[in-house]
Amino acid sequence: MIEISKLNAWFDDNHVLKDVDISVPANGSFGLVGESGSGKSTVLRTVTGLVDDWEGTITVKGKKLGPKRDKDFYRLAQMVFQDPFGSLHPRHTIDRILTEPVNIHGLGNSDARVVEALTQVGLDNAFRFRYPHQLSGGQRQRVAIARALILEPKILLLDEPTSALDVSIQAEVLNLLGRLRRDLGLTYIMVSHDLAVVAHMCDDIAIMNHGRIVERATAEQLAEGTLEHPYSQQLYKAAGGYDRAVVDTFVDWD
Amino acid sequence: MSSETLLTVKNLEVTFNTPKGKVHAVRGVSFDLGRERLGIVGESGSGKSQTGRAILGLTAANGAITADKMQFRDVDLANLTPKQWRKVRGARISMIMQDPKYSLNPVMTIGDQIIEAYREHHKVNAKEARLRALEMLEAVKIRDPERVFNSYPHETSGGMGQRVMIAMMLIPDPELIIADEPTSALDVTVQLQVMAILDDLVRDRGMALIFISHDLQLISSFCDRVLVMYQGHVVEELRASELHNAKHPYTKGLLNCLPKMDGDHSDLPTLEREASWAEG
Numbered sequence A: 001m002i003e004i005s006k007l008n009a010w011f012d013d014n015h016v017l018k019d020v021d022i023s024v025p026a027n028g029s030f031g032l033v034g035e036s037g038s039g040k041s042t043v044l045r046t047v048t049g050l051v052d053d054w055e056g057t058i059t060v061k062g063k064k065l066g067p068k069r070d071k072d073f074y075r076l077a078q079m080v081f082q083d084p085f086g087s088l089h090p091r092h093t094i095d096r097i098l099t100e101p102v103n104i105h106g107l108g109n110s111d112a113r114v115v116e117a118l119t120q121v122g123l124d125n126a127f128r129f130r131y132p133h134q135l136s137g138g139q140r141q142r143v144a145i146a147r148a149l150i151l152e153p154k155i156l157l158l159d160e161p162t163s164a165l166d167v168s169i170q171a172e173v174l175n176l177l178g179r180l181r182r183d184l185g186l187t188y189i190m191v192s193h194d195l196a197v198v199a200h201m202c203d204d205i206a207i208m209n210h211g212r213i214v215e216r217a218t219a220e221q222l223a224e225g226t227l228e229h230p231y232s233q234q235l236y237k238a239a240g241g242y243d244r245a246v247v248d249t250f251v252d253w254d
Numbered sequence B: 001m002s003s004e005t006l007l008t009v010k011n012l013e014v015t016f017n018t019p020k021g022k023v024h025a026v027r028g029v030s031f032d033l034g035r036e037r038l039g040i041v042g043e044s045g046s047g048k049s050q051t052g053r054a055i056l057g058l059t060a061a062n063g064a065i066t067a068d069k070m071q072f073r074d075v076d077l078a079n080l081t082p083k084q085w086r087k088v089r090g091a092r093i094s095m096i097m098q099d100p101k102y103s104l105n106p107v108m109t110i111g112d113q114i115i116e117a118y119r120e121h122h123k124v125n126a127k128e129a130r131l132r133a134l135e136m137l138e139a140v141k142i143r144d145p146e147r148v149f150n151s152y153p154h155e156t157s158g159g160m161g162q163r164v165m166i167a168m169m170l171i172p173d174p175e176l177i178i179a180d181e182p183t184s185a186l187d188v189t190v191q192l193q194v195m196a197i198l199d200d201l202v203r204d205r206g207m208a209l210i211f212i213s214h215d216l217q218l219i220s221s222f223c224d225r226v227l228v229m230y231q232g233h234v235v236e237e238l239r240a241s242e243l244h245n246a247k248h249p250y251t252k253g254l255l256n257c258l259p260k261m262d263g264d265h266s267d268l269p270t271l272e273r274e275a276s277w278a279e280g
Protein backbone atom coordinates (compact mmCIF):
# COMPACT_ATOMS: atom_id res chain seq x y z
CA MET A 1 0.00 0.00 0.00
CA ILE A 2 2.87 2.38 0.88
CA GLU A 3 6.37 1.96 -0.53
CA ILE A 4 9.00 4.49 0.45
CA SER A 5 12.46 4.00 -0.94
CA LYS A 6 15.71 5.93 -0.53
CA LEU A 7 13.87 8.90 0.92
CA ASN A 8 16.11 11.87 1.69
CA ALA A 9 14.89 15.26 2.93
CA TRP A 10 16.47 18.58 3.76
CA PHE A 11 15.58 21.75 5.63
CA ASP A 12 18.00 24.23 4.05
CA ASP A 13 21.42 22.66 4.66
CA ASN A 14 20.14 20.30 7.31
CA HIS A 15 19.98 16.79 5.87
CA VAL A 16 17.27 15.30 8.10
CA LEU A 17 16.27 12.07 6.31
CA LYS A 18 18.91 9.72 4.96
CA ASP A 19 17.94 6.82 2.71
CA VAL A 20 14.77 5.88 4.56
CA ASP A 21 13.02 2.74 3.24
CA ILE A 22 9.58 1.78 4.49
CA SER A 23 7.10 -0.71 3.10
CA VAL A 24 3.60 -1.18 4.49
CA PRO A 25 1.15 -3.74 3.11
CA ALA A 26 -2.58 -2.97 2.85
CA ASN A 27 -4.20 -3.07 6.29
CA GLY A 28 -0.71 -3.17 7.85
CA SER A 29 0.47 -1.02 10.71
CA PHE A 30 4.01 0.28 10.67
CA GLY A 31 5.61 1.92 13.70
CA LEU A 32 8.37 4.52 13.72
CA VAL A 33 10.22 5.20 16.97
CA GLY A 34 13.40 7.07 17.78
CA GLU A 35 14.94 9.96 19.59
CA SER A 36 13.55 13.46 19.44
CA GLY A 37 14.65 15.17 16.23
CA SER A 38 15.52 11.93 14.46
CA GLY A 39 13.11 12.69 11.60
CA LYS A 40 10.00 10.66 12.44
CA SER A 41 7.51 13.49 11.81
CA THR A 42 9.42 14.52 8.70
CA VAL A 43 8.80 11.09 7.14
CA LEU A 44 5.03 11.53 7.56
CA ARG A 45 5.10 15.19 6.52
CA THR A 46 7.00 14.35 3.36
CA VAL A 47 4.42 11.73 2.42
CA THR A 48 1.55 14.22 2.94
CA GLY A 49 3.31 16.87 0.86
CA LEU A 50 4.34 19.24 3.64
CA VAL A 51 8.08 19.03 2.92
CA ASP A 52 9.42 20.65 -0.27
CA ASP A 53 12.99 19.48 -0.52
CA TRP A 54 13.13 15.71 -0.85
CA GLU A 55 14.46 12.95 -3.11
CA GLY A 56 13.65 9.28 -3.48
CA THR A 57 10.45 7.50 -4.41
CA ILE A 58 7.16 7.33 -2.56
CA THR A 59 4.51 5.06 -4.01
CA VAL A 60 1.05 5.02 -2.49
CA LYS A 61 -1.50 2.46 -3.71
CA GLY A 62 0.52 1.85 -6.84
CA LYS A 63 0.86 5.52 -7.73
CA LYS A 64 4.23 7.28 -7.62
CA LEU A 65 4.02 10.65 -5.92
CA GLY A 66 5.37 13.81 -7.54
CA PRO A 67 6.17 17.12 -5.87
CA LYS A 68 2.49 18.07 -5.34
CA ARG A 69 -0.40 16.10 -3.82
CA ASP A 70 -3.78 16.31 -5.53
CA LYS A 71 -7.22 16.10 -3.94
CA ASP A 72 -7.43 12.38 -4.67
CA PHE A 73 -4.36 11.81 -2.55
CA TYR A 74 -5.99 13.39 0.48
CA ARG A 75 -9.06 11.22 0.06
CA LEU A 76 -6.74 8.24 0.18
CA ALA A 77 -4.36 9.32 2.96
CA GLN A 78 -4.90 11.59 5.94
CA MET A 79 -2.52 12.71 8.67
CA VAL A 80 -3.28 13.15 12.38
CA PHE A 81 -0.85 15.69 13.79
CA GLN A 82 1.40 15.53 16.85
CA ASP A 83 -0.22 18.44 18.66
CA PRO A 84 -3.96 18.01 19.29
CA PHE A 85 -4.25 21.57 20.62
CA GLY A 86 -2.58 23.30 17.70
CA SER A 87 -4.26 21.31 14.96
CA LEU A 88 -7.91 22.23 15.63
CA HIS A 89 -9.08 25.78 14.89
CA PRO A 90 -9.87 27.27 18.32
CA ARG A 91 -12.78 29.44 17.16
CA HIS A 92 -14.53 26.87 15.00
CA THR A 93 -17.12 24.46 16.38
CA ILE A 94 -16.49 20.75 16.01
CA ASP A 95 -19.27 20.75 13.41
CA ARG A 96 -17.46 23.32 11.30
CA ILE A 97 -14.09 21.61 11.73
CA LEU A 98 -15.59 18.39 10.39
CA THR A 99 -17.76 19.93 7.68
CA GLU A 100 -14.98 21.92 6.04
CA PRO A 101 -13.04 19.02 4.47
CA VAL A 102 -16.31 17.54 3.20
CA ASN A 103 -17.13 20.80 1.42
CA ILE A 104 -13.59 21.29 0.09
CA HIS A 105 -13.81 17.88 -1.54
CA GLY A 106 -17.40 18.53 -2.69
CA LEU A 107 -18.62 15.27 -1.20
CA GLY A 108 -22.06 16.49 -0.16
CA ASN A 109 -24.26 14.93 2.47
CA SER A 110 -22.09 16.59 5.10
CA ASP A 111 -24.65 16.31 7.85
CA ALA A 112 -24.76 12.53 7.76
CA ARG A 113 -20.99 12.32 7.34
CA VAL A 114 -20.34 14.42 10.45
CA VAL A 115 -22.67 12.25 12.53
CA GLU A 116 -21.03 9.12 11.13
CA ALA A 117 -17.48 10.31 11.83
CA LEU A 118 -18.35 11.36 15.38
CA THR A 119 -19.98 7.98 15.99
CA GLN A 120 -16.89 6.20 14.68
CA VAL A 121 -14.72 7.89 17.30
CA GLY A 122 -17.26 7.37 20.08
CA LEU A 123 -18.45 10.96 20.51
CA ASP A 124 -22.17 11.57 20.67
CA ASN A 125 -23.97 14.37 18.89
CA ALA A 126 -23.84 16.66 21.93
CA PHE A 127 -20.20 17.42 21.07
CA ARG A 128 -21.04 18.70 17.64
CA PHE A 129 -21.60 22.32 18.54
CA ARG A 130 -18.87 22.65 21.12
CA TYR A 131 -15.51 24.39 20.62
CA PRO A 132 -12.17 22.58 21.02
CA HIS A 133 -11.41 24.23 24.38
CA GLN A 134 -14.64 22.78 25.75
CA LEU A 135 -13.32 19.25 25.22
CA SER A 136 -10.82 17.18 27.18
CA GLY A 137 -7.49 16.25 25.61
CA GLY A 138 -8.74 12.79 24.68
CA GLN A 139 -11.93 14.17 23.17
CA ARG A 140 -9.92 16.67 21.13
CA GLN A 141 -7.71 13.88 19.83
CA ARG A 142 -10.87 11.96 18.86
CA VAL A 143 -12.06 14.99 16.90
CA ALA A 144 -8.70 15.14 15.10
CA ILE A 145 -9.13 11.48 14.19
CA ALA A 146 -12.75 12.07 13.12
CA ARG A 147 -11.59 14.88 10.84
CA ALA A 148 -9.12 12.50 9.22
CA LEU A 149 -11.77 9.78 8.87
CA ILE A 150 -14.48 11.93 7.38
CA LEU A 151 -12.95 11.70 3.89
CA GLU A 152 -13.03 7.90 4.21
CA PRO A 153 -9.30 7.48 3.65
CA LYS A 154 -7.63 4.09 3.39
CA ILE A 155 -4.43 5.31 5.04
CA LEU A 156 -3.85 7.16 8.31
CA LEU A 157 -0.50 8.75 9.08
CA LEU A 158 -0.49 9.10 12.85
CA ASP A 159 2.08 11.40 14.46
CA GLU A 160 2.28 10.71 18.20
CA PRO A 161 -1.52 10.35 18.43
CA THR A 162 -1.48 9.75 22.19
CA SER A 163 1.67 11.31 23.60
CA ALA A 164 -0.20 14.35 24.97
CA LEU A 165 -2.75 12.13 26.73
CA ASP A 166 -3.12 10.45 30.10
CA VAL A 167 -2.63 6.70 30.23
CA SER A 168 -6.36 5.99 30.65
CA ILE A 169 -7.30 8.18 27.69
CA GLN A 170 -4.36 6.82 25.71
CA ALA A 171 -5.82 3.34 26.15
CA GLU A 172 -9.20 4.53 24.80
CA VAL A 173 -7.63 6.19 21.75
CA LEU A 174 -5.36 3.20 21.01
CA ASN A 175 -8.33 0.84 21.23
CA LEU A 176 -10.26 3.13 18.92
CA LEU A 177 -7.43 3.11 16.36
CA GLY A 178 -7.16 -0.68 16.58
CA ARG A 179 -10.89 -1.08 16.02
CA LEU A 180 -10.92 1.33 13.06
CA ARG A 181 -8.09 -0.57 11.41
CA ARG A 182 -10.02 -3.85 11.78
CA ASP A 183 -13.44 -2.50 10.82
CA LEU A 184 -12.47 -0.18 7.98
CA GLY A 185 -9.41 -2.07 6.71
CA LEU A 186 -7.15 0.94 7.23
CA THR A 187 -3.38 1.06 6.76
CA TYR A 188 -1.27 2.95 9.33
CA ILE A 189 2.11 4.49 9.76
CA MET A 190 2.35 5.45 13.40
CA VAL A 191 5.03 7.58 15.01
CA SER A 192 5.70 7.45 18.72
CA HIS A 193 8.56 7.88 21.14
CA ASP A 194 6.98 5.16 23.29
CA LEU A 195 8.28 1.72 22.40
CA ALA A 196 5.42 0.00 24.23
CA VAL A 197 2.82 1.93 22.22
CA VAL A 198 4.23 0.90 18.84
CA ALA A 199 4.88 -2.65 20.03
CA HIS A 200 1.22 -2.84 20.98
CA MET A 201 -0.16 -1.22 17.83
CA CYS A 202 2.17 -2.23 15.01
CA ASP A 203 3.31 -5.33 13.14
CA ASP A 204 6.61 -3.94 11.91
CA ILE A 205 8.73 -1.32 13.61
CA ALA A 206 11.66 0.82 12.54
CA ILE A 207 13.96 2.59 14.97
CA MET A 208 15.33 5.95 13.81
CA ASN A 209 18.38 7.84 14.88
CA HIS A 210 19.76 10.96 13.21
CA GLY A 211 17.63 10.68 10.10
CA ARG A 212 18.40 7.02 9.48
CA ILE A 213 16.59 3.80 10.20
CA VAL A 214 19.15 2.01 12.35
CA GLU A 215 17.15 -1.14 12.99
CA ARG A 216 13.95 -2.93 12.04
CA ALA A 217 11.99 -5.34 14.18
CA THR A 218 8.69 -7.14 14.29
CA ALA A 219 6.42 -6.73 17.32
CA GLU A 220 7.44 -10.26 18.33
CA GLN A 221 11.13 -9.40 18.22
CA LEU A 222 10.43 -6.33 20.34
CA ALA A 223 8.54 -8.47 22.83
CA GLU A 224 11.57 -10.73 23.10
CA GLY A 225 13.91 -7.76 23.28
CA THR A 226 16.21 -9.09 20.58
CA LEU A 227 17.49 -5.76 19.29
CA GLU A 228 21.02 -5.37 18.00
CA HIS A 229 21.89 -1.75 17.32
CA PRO A 230 23.28 -0.09 20.48
CA TYR A 231 20.83 2.80 20.14
CA SER A 232 17.86 0.41 19.94
CA GLN A 233 19.14 -1.46 22.97
CA GLN A 234 19.41 1.81 24.86
CA LEU A 235 15.84 2.70 23.88
CA TYR A 236 14.68 -0.73 24.96
CA LYS A 237 16.37 -0.45 28.35
CA ALA A 238 14.99 3.05 28.85
CA ALA A 239 11.48 1.72 28.26
CA GLY A 240 11.94 -0.49 31.31
CA GLY A 241 11.74 2.43 33.73
CA TYR A 242 14.35 4.10 35.93
CA ASP A 243 17.45 2.17 36.89
CA ARG A 244 20.47 4.19 38.02
CA ALA A 245 22.98 1.61 36.80
CA VAL A 246 21.36 1.41 33.39
CA VAL A 247 21.35 5.21 33.02
CA ASP A 248 25.12 5.22 33.55
CA THR A 249 25.54 3.07 30.46
CA PHE A 250 23.68 5.57 28.24
CA VAL A 251 25.56 7.30 25.47
CA ASP A 252 24.53 10.69 24.05
CA TRP A 253 23.57 10.48 20.43
CA ASP A 254 23.69 14.18 19.55
CA MET B 1 15.16 7.44 53.78
CA SER B 2 15.86 8.92 57.21
CA SER B 3 13.07 9.25 59.67
CA GLU B 4 13.59 13.00 60.06
CA THR B 5 10.55 14.87 58.75
CA LEU B 6 11.22 17.97 56.64
CA LEU B 7 7.70 18.81 55.59
CA THR B 8 4.32 18.10 57.10
CA VAL B 9 1.12 18.83 55.20
CA LYS B 10 -2.18 18.24 56.97
CA ASN B 11 -5.58 18.51 55.38
CA LEU B 12 -4.61 20.83 52.53
CA GLU B 13 -7.52 22.29 50.56
CA VAL B 14 -7.23 24.46 47.46
CA THR B 15 -10.34 26.06 46.01
CA PHE B 16 -10.64 28.35 42.99
CA ASN B 17 -13.32 30.90 42.31
CA THR B 18 -14.37 30.93 38.69
CA PRO B 19 -17.25 32.62 36.85
CA LYS B 20 -18.86 29.18 36.64
CA GLY B 21 -18.57 28.52 40.36
CA LYS B 22 -16.05 26.96 42.72
CA VAL B 23 -13.41 24.48 41.58
CA HIS B 24 -12.24 22.29 44.44
CA ALA B 25 -8.78 21.35 43.12
CA VAL B 26 -7.18 19.82 46.24
CA ARG B 27 -9.34 18.14 48.90
CA GLY B 28 -7.81 17.26 52.23
CA VAL B 29 -4.33 16.16 51.19
CA SER B 30 -2.02 15.09 54.05
CA PHE B 31 1.52 13.68 54.02
CA ASP B 32 4.91 13.79 55.74
CA LEU B 33 8.12 14.09 53.78
CA GLY B 34 11.61 13.05 54.85
CA ARG B 35 14.88 13.08 52.88
CA GLU B 36 13.35 10.93 50.19
CA ARG B 37 11.84 10.85 46.74
CA LEU B 38 8.08 11.20 47.02
CA GLY B 39 6.06 10.71 43.85
CA ILE B 40 2.64 12.22 43.18
CA VAL B 41 0.77 10.48 40.36
CA GLY B 42 -2.71 10.84 38.99
CA GLU B 43 -4.49 11.73 35.81
CA SER B 44 -4.67 15.19 34.27
CA GLY B 45 -6.55 17.63 36.51
CA SER B 46 -6.29 15.46 39.63
CA GLY B 47 -4.59 18.25 41.60
CA LYS B 48 -0.90 17.27 41.44
CA SER B 49 0.47 20.65 40.36
CA GLN B 50 -1.85 22.58 42.65
CA THR B 51 -0.62 20.55 45.62
CA GLY B 52 2.97 21.45 44.72
CA ARG B 53 2.19 25.10 44.10
CA ALA B 54 0.30 25.47 47.39
CA ILE B 55 3.37 24.29 49.32
CA LEU B 56 5.33 27.12 47.71
CA GLY B 57 2.59 29.72 48.10
CA LEU B 58 2.20 29.94 44.34
CA THR B 59 -1.56 29.40 44.11
CA ALA B 60 -3.18 31.71 41.55
CA ALA B 61 -4.95 34.86 42.77
CA ASN B 62 -8.44 33.37 42.31
CA GLY B 63 -7.54 30.48 44.61
CA ALA B 64 -7.73 30.04 48.38
CA ILE B 65 -5.68 27.64 50.51
CA THR B 66 -6.57 26.20 53.88
CA ALA B 67 -4.63 23.61 55.85
CA ASP B 68 -4.52 22.36 59.43
CA LYS B 69 -0.74 22.37 59.15
CA MET B 70 1.94 23.19 56.59
CA GLN B 71 5.26 23.05 58.37
CA PHE B 72 8.64 23.03 56.60
CA ARG B 73 11.33 22.44 59.26
CA ASP B 74 11.32 25.62 61.37
CA VAL B 75 8.98 27.49 59.01
CA ASP B 76 5.18 27.64 59.24
CA LEU B 77 4.30 27.91 55.55
CA ALA B 78 0.69 28.76 56.31
CA ASN B 79 1.54 32.15 57.76
CA LEU B 80 4.37 33.83 55.87
CA THR B 81 4.74 37.47 54.89
CA PRO B 82 5.94 38.17 51.32
CA LYS B 83 9.36 39.03 52.77
CA GLN B 84 9.56 35.73 54.63
CA TRP B 85 8.45 33.87 51.48
CA ARG B 86 11.44 35.27 49.59
CA LYS B 87 13.75 33.60 52.11
CA VAL B 88 12.08 30.24 51.54
CA ARG B 89 10.96 30.13 47.92
CA GLY B 90 13.79 29.51 45.48
CA ALA B 91 16.25 29.45 48.38
CA ARG B 92 15.20 26.56 50.59
CA ILE B 93 12.43 25.10 48.45
CA SER B 94 12.66 25.19 44.66
CA MET B 95 10.16 24.18 42.05
CA ILE B 96 10.93 22.95 38.54
CA MET B 97 7.88 23.97 36.52
CA GLN B 98 5.96 21.94 33.99
CA ASP B 99 7.08 24.18 31.06
CA PRO B 100 10.84 24.77 31.31
CA LYS B 101 11.17 26.82 28.15
CA TYR B 102 8.85 29.49 29.51
CA SER B 103 10.80 29.78 32.72
CA LEU B 104 14.04 30.86 31.04
CA ASN B 105 14.57 34.39 29.76
CA PRO B 106 14.60 34.13 25.95
CA VAL B 107 16.79 37.19 25.33
CA MET B 108 19.61 36.40 27.75
CA THR B 109 22.32 33.79 27.29
CA ILE B 110 22.11 30.78 29.54
CA GLY B 111 25.44 31.62 31.13
CA ASP B 112 24.34 35.14 32.03
CA GLN B 113 21.14 33.80 33.57
CA ILE B 114 22.99 31.35 35.75
CA ILE B 115 25.51 33.99 36.80
CA GLU B 116 22.71 36.38 37.69
CA ALA B 117 20.97 33.72 39.75
CA TYR B 118 24.23 32.73 41.42
CA ARG B 119 25.11 36.26 42.47
CA GLU B 120 21.67 36.71 43.97
CA HIS B 121 22.56 34.07 46.50
CA HIS B 122 26.35 34.31 46.81
CA LYS B 123 28.65 37.31 47.23
CA VAL B 124 31.27 36.57 44.58
CA ASN B 125 32.98 38.52 41.79
CA ALA B 126 32.12 38.04 38.12
CA LYS B 127 35.00 35.70 37.40
CA GLU B 128 34.20 33.43 40.31
CA ALA B 129 30.49 33.41 39.36
CA ARG B 130 31.39 32.36 35.83
CA LEU B 131 33.42 29.43 37.12
CA ARG B 132 30.60 28.36 39.41
CA ALA B 133 28.09 28.63 36.56
CA LEU B 134 30.20 26.33 34.39
CA GLU B 135 30.49 23.92 37.29
CA MET B 136 26.71 23.93 37.60
CA LEU B 137 26.34 22.99 33.94
CA GLU B 138 28.82 20.16 34.42
CA ALA B 139 26.94 19.00 37.50
CA VAL B 140 23.85 18.45 35.36
CA LYS B 141 25.90 16.42 32.87
CA ILE B 142 26.04 18.95 30.05
CA ARG B 143 28.99 17.72 28.04
CA ASP B 144 29.94 20.97 26.33
CA PRO B 145 29.34 23.54 29.08
CA GLU B 146 31.20 26.39 27.34
CA ARG B 147 28.98 26.17 24.27
CA VAL B 148 25.75 25.93 26.26
CA PHE B 149 26.95 28.77 28.49
CA ASN B 150 27.13 31.09 25.48
CA SER B 151 23.86 30.03 23.86
CA TYR B 152 20.31 31.36 24.12
CA PRO B 153 17.44 29.16 25.34
CA HIS B 154 15.98 28.65 21.84
CA GLU B 155 19.33 27.30 20.67
CA THR B 156 19.17 24.39 23.07
CA SER B 157 17.11 21.21 22.79
CA GLY B 158 14.31 20.39 25.23
CA GLY B 159 16.59 18.11 27.22
CA MET B 160 19.32 20.76 27.51
CA GLY B 161 16.82 23.44 28.54
CA GLN B 162 15.50 21.17 31.26
CA ARG B 163 19.01 20.45 32.57
CA VAL B 164 19.77 24.17 32.60
CA MET B 165 16.64 24.75 34.67
CA ILE B 166 17.78 22.14 37.14
CA ALA B 167 21.24 23.74 37.30
CA MET B 168 19.61 27.05 38.21
CA MET B 169 17.51 25.39 40.92
CA LEU B 170 20.60 23.97 42.56
CA ILE B 171 22.40 27.26 43.01
CA PRO B 172 20.97 28.14 46.42
CA ASP B 173 21.39 24.54 47.62
CA PRO B 174 17.70 24.00 48.39
CA GLU B 175 16.60 21.45 50.96
CA LEU B 176 13.50 20.49 49.00
CA ILE B 177 12.87 20.39 45.25
CA ILE B 178 9.40 20.07 43.80
CA ALA B 179 9.73 18.79 40.24
CA ASP B 180 6.48 19.10 38.27
CA GLU B 181 6.54 16.74 35.27
CA PRO B 182 10.16 17.75 34.77
CA THR B 183 10.75 15.21 32.05
CA SER B 184 7.52 14.58 30.21
CA ALA B 185 8.58 16.66 27.20
CA LEU B 186 11.81 14.71 26.82
CA ASP B 187 13.07 11.64 25.05
CA VAL B 188 12.96 8.53 27.18
CA THR B 189 16.73 8.33 27.43
CA VAL B 190 17.22 12.02 28.22
CA GLN B 191 14.33 11.74 30.65
CA LEU B 192 16.12 9.07 32.62
CA GLN B 193 19.40 11.00 32.54
CA VAL B 194 17.69 14.04 34.04
CA MET B 195 16.16 11.85 36.72
CA ALA B 196 19.56 10.39 37.55
CA ILE B 197 20.75 13.93 38.26
CA LEU B 198 17.87 14.50 40.67
CA ASP B 199 18.50 11.09 42.21
CA ASP B 200 22.14 11.95 42.90
CA LEU B 201 21.08 15.19 44.57
CA VAL B 202 18.86 13.32 46.98
CA ARG B 203 21.66 10.87 47.78
CA ASP B 204 24.65 13.23 47.82
CA ARG B 205 23.16 16.41 49.21
CA GLY B 206 20.49 14.86 51.39
CA MET B 207 17.80 16.77 49.56
CA ALA B 208 14.13 15.87 49.60
CA LEU B 209 12.30 15.57 46.30
CA ILE B 210 8.64 15.71 45.35
CA PHE B 211 8.33 14.27 41.87
CA ILE B 212 5.04 14.96 40.07
CA SER B 213 4.17 12.85 37.04
CA HIS B 214 1.34 10.99 35.39
CA ASP B 215 3.74 8.20 34.42
CA LEU B 216 3.17 5.38 36.90
CA GLN B 217 5.94 3.19 35.65
CA LEU B 218 8.47 5.98 35.92
CA ILE B 219 7.35 6.92 39.42
CA SER B 220 7.34 3.35 40.66
CA SER B 221 10.86 2.70 39.42
CA PHE B 222 12.24 6.04 40.64
CA CYS B 223 10.59 7.11 43.88
CA ASP B 224 10.62 5.76 47.44
CA ARG B 225 6.98 6.46 48.14
CA VAL B 226 3.95 7.40 46.04
CA LEU B 227 0.75 9.36 46.59
CA VAL B 228 -1.96 8.54 44.08
CA MET B 229 -4.35 11.43 43.45
CA TYR B 230 -7.84 11.39 42.00
CA GLN B 231 -10.04 14.47 41.78
CA GLY B 232 -8.11 16.33 44.47
CA HIS B 233 -7.95 13.40 46.93
CA VAL B 234 -5.07 11.15 47.82
CA VAL B 235 -6.81 7.83 47.22
CA GLU B 236 -3.81 5.66 48.03
CA GLU B 237 -0.33 5.98 49.52
CA LEU B 238 2.23 3.22 49.09
CA ARG B 239 5.88 2.34 48.77
CA ALA B 240 6.88 2.85 45.14
CA SER B 241 8.23 -0.68 44.88
CA GLU B 242 4.80 -1.94 45.96
CA LEU B 243 2.89 -0.06 43.26
CA HIS B 244 2.14 -3.29 41.38
CA ASN B 245 0.38 -4.48 44.54
CA ALA B 246 -1.84 -1.40 44.67
CA LYS B 247 -5.22 -2.00 46.28
CA HIS B 248 -7.25 0.96 45.10
CA PRO B 249 -9.22 0.23 41.91
CA TYR B 250 -8.18 3.59 40.45
CA THR B 251 -4.45 2.84 40.85
CA LYS B 252 -4.96 -0.67 39.52
CA GLY B 253 -7.01 0.70 36.63
CA LEU B 254 -4.26 3.15 35.66
CA LEU B 255 -1.65 0.39 35.74
CA ASN B 256 -3.78 -1.88 33.60
CA CYS B 257 -4.23 0.77 30.91
CA LEU B 258 -0.54 0.77 30.00
CA PRO B 259 0.37 -0.96 26.75
CA LYS B 260 2.98 -3.67 27.20
CA MET B 261 5.71 -4.96 24.95
CA ASP B 262 4.48 -8.53 25.18
CA GLY B 263 3.36 -8.80 21.58
CA ASP B 264 -0.30 -8.88 22.61
CA HIS B 265 -2.32 -6.66 20.27
CA SER B 266 -5.75 -7.10 21.80
CA ASP B 267 -7.68 -4.17 23.25
CA LEU B 268 -6.30 -2.52 26.37
CA PRO B 269 -8.38 -2.45 29.53
CA THR B 270 -9.88 1.00 30.07
CA LEU B 271 -10.67 2.75 33.30
CA GLU B 272 -14.22 2.51 34.64
CA ARG B 273 -14.45 5.42 37.05
CA GLU B 274 -16.62 5.14 40.12
CA ALA B 275 -18.24 8.08 41.87
CA SER B 276 -17.22 6.72 45.28
CA TRP B 277 -13.49 7.26 44.55
CA ALA B 278 -13.95 11.01 44.82
CA GLU B 279 -15.61 10.86 48.23
CA GLY B 280 -12.39 9.88 50.07
Ligand SMILES: Nc1ncnc2c1ncn2[C@@H]1O[C@H](COP(=O)(O)OP(=O)(O)OP(=O)(O)O)[C@@H](O)[C@H]1O
Residues within 6 Å of the ligand: A011, A014, A016, A034, A035, A036, A037, A038, A039, A040, A041, A042, A043, A193
Ligand atom coordinates in the same frame (compact mmCIF):
# COMPACT_ATOMS: atom_id res chain seq x y z
N1 LIG C 1 9.96 23.17 9.52
C1 LIG C 1 11.24 22.90 9.84
N2 LIG C 1 12.23 23.75 9.51
C2 LIG C 1 13.53 23.47 9.79
N3 LIG C 1 13.94 22.36 10.42
C3 LIG C 1 13.00 21.46 10.77
C4 LIG C 1 11.61 21.69 10.51
N4 LIG C 1 10.91 20.63 10.98
C5 LIG C 1 11.81 19.80 11.53
N5 LIG C 1 13.07 20.29 11.40
C6 LIG C 1 14.32 19.62 11.84
O1 LIG C 1 14.36 18.35 11.24
C7 LIG C 1 14.86 17.36 12.13
C8 LIG C 1 13.85 16.24 12.27
O2 LIG C 1 12.67 16.76 12.91
P1 LIG C 1 11.37 15.90 13.16
O3 LIG C 1 10.32 16.86 13.61
O4 LIG C 1 11.09 15.06 11.98
O5 LIG C 1 11.84 14.98 14.37
P2 LIG C 1 10.99 13.93 15.23
O6 LIG C 1 11.73 12.64 15.13
O7 LIG C 1 9.57 13.97 14.83
O8 LIG C 1 11.19 14.52 16.71
P3 LIG C 1 10.15 14.64 17.94
O9 LIG C 1 10.16 13.29 18.59
O10 LIG C 1 10.81 15.66 18.83
O11 LIG C 1 8.82 15.05 17.41
C9 LIG C 1 15.15 18.09 13.44
O12 LIG C 1 16.51 18.39 13.47
C10 LIG C 1 14.33 19.35 13.34
O13 LIG C 1 14.94 20.39 14.07
Ligand SMILES: Nc1ncnc2c1ncn2[C@@H]1O[C@H](COP(=O)(O)OP(=O)(O)OP(=O)(O)O)[C@@H](O)[C@H]1O
Residues within 6 Å of the ligand: B016, B017, B018, B023, B024, B025, B042, B043, B044, B045, B046, B047, B048, B049, B050, B051, B060, B062, B063, B214
Ligand atom coordinates in the same frame (compact mmCIF):
# COMPACT_ATOMS: atom_id res chain seq x y z
N1 LIG D 1 -6.45 29.32 38.37
C1 LIG D 1 -7.37 28.34 38.32
N2 LIG D 1 -8.68 28.61 38.32
C2 LIG D 1 -9.60 27.62 38.29
N3 LIG D 1 -9.31 26.31 38.28
C3 LIG D 1 -8.00 25.97 38.27
C4 LIG D 1 -6.97 26.95 38.30
N4 LIG D 1 -5.77 26.30 38.29
C5 LIG D 1 -6.05 24.99 38.27
N5 LIG D 1 -7.37 24.76 38.26
C6 LIG D 1 -8.07 23.47 38.27
O1 LIG D 1 -7.60 22.70 39.37
C7 LIG D 1 -7.63 21.30 39.06
C8 LIG D 1 -6.30 20.66 39.40
O2 LIG D 1 -5.31 21.19 38.53
P1 LIG D 1 -3.80 20.73 38.53
O3 LIG D 1 -3.05 21.69 37.66
O4 LIG D 1 -3.31 20.56 39.92
O5 LIG D 1 -3.88 19.31 37.81
P2 LIG D 1 -2.70 18.27 37.53
O6 LIG D 1 -2.99 17.05 38.33
O7 LIG D 1 -1.39 18.93 37.72
O8 LIG D 1 -2.95 17.93 35.98
P3 LIG D 1 -1.93 17.81 34.74
O9 LIG D 1 -1.44 16.39 34.77
O10 LIG D 1 -2.83 18.04 33.56
O11 LIG D 1 -0.86 18.84 34.90
C9 LIG D 1 -8.00 21.22 37.58
O12 LIG D 1 -9.35 20.89 37.49
C10 LIG D 1 -7.73 22.62 37.06
O13 LIG D 1 -8.57 22.91 35.96
Ligand SMILES: [Mg+2]
Residues within 6 Å of the ligand: A040, A041, A042, A082, A159
Ligand atom coordinates in the same frame (compact mmCIF):
# COMPACT_ATOMS: atom_id res chain seq x y z
MG1 LIG E 1 7.83 14.60 15.77
Ligand SMILES: [Mg+2]
Residues within 6 Å of the ligand: B048, B049, B050, B098, B180
Ligand atom coordinates in the same frame (compact mmCIF):
# COMPACT_ATOMS: atom_id res chain seq x y z
MG1 LIG F 1 0.11 19.59 36.41
